[in-house]
Amino acid sequence: MAEKIKVVCGYLFQDEKEYINAIEDKRRIEQIKEKIDWDDIDALLLVYNKLIEKNFFKTIVGLSFLNEMRSYILKEKKCKLKPIVIRKKINKVEIGKGTEYYLDKIQKLSEEKHNDSEKNKKMTIAIVALVTVIIGMFFIMATNENVGYFNAEEKVLNKYAAWEERLSNWEKELNERENILMGK
Secondary structure (H helix, E strand, O other): OOOOOOEEOOEEOOOHHHHHHHHHHHHHHHHHHHHOOOOOHHHHHHHHHHHHHOOOOOOHHHHHHHHHHHHHHHHHOOOOOOOOOOOOOOOOOOOHHHHHHHHHHHHHHHHHHHHHHHHHHHHHHHHHHHHHHHHHHHHHHHHOOOOOOOOHHHHHHHHHHHHHHHHHHHHHHHHHHHHHHHOO
8 A cells, every 4th residue: 555645835844743744834824814804014024923932843845835925024114023943853763761861871882982081081181191201202312322222232342442552652652661670
């Protein structure tokens, strides 16, 4: 069996209840249009304000009509109009008793996501700090000649080589003095 197309005033409704409400709004609009005098702006303004106050329309069909009235009034008369109220509809899955459980789960997941984003910010800051420290250590190592044990063996060998050279020079001087003193 083919599904009935639920179109009212160019709007397609997927929800049966919304479709029925749209048909009701369309019927009300037709009644209003029959009774209202579009040339009497003050009467039109009064009807508009009453419709807004009573939240008379429930669907986009009725809200579109209100917007049409609003545009017409503003075009004909410079005045301040009440805004069109859009009712907030929460789409809940029809799951019986468990609805509250799932709504609580969604709330908890939302809170966890917020907490995770805070943790991510803190971790990013810590990682940036550690990378900065590591880069600083490499910089110090590259620019300082006296860093740790990297050149220790070479330094010790150079030190002993210098001592050995001084000692051999000193030994030569002593041998020369000894030869002079002995008369050779």
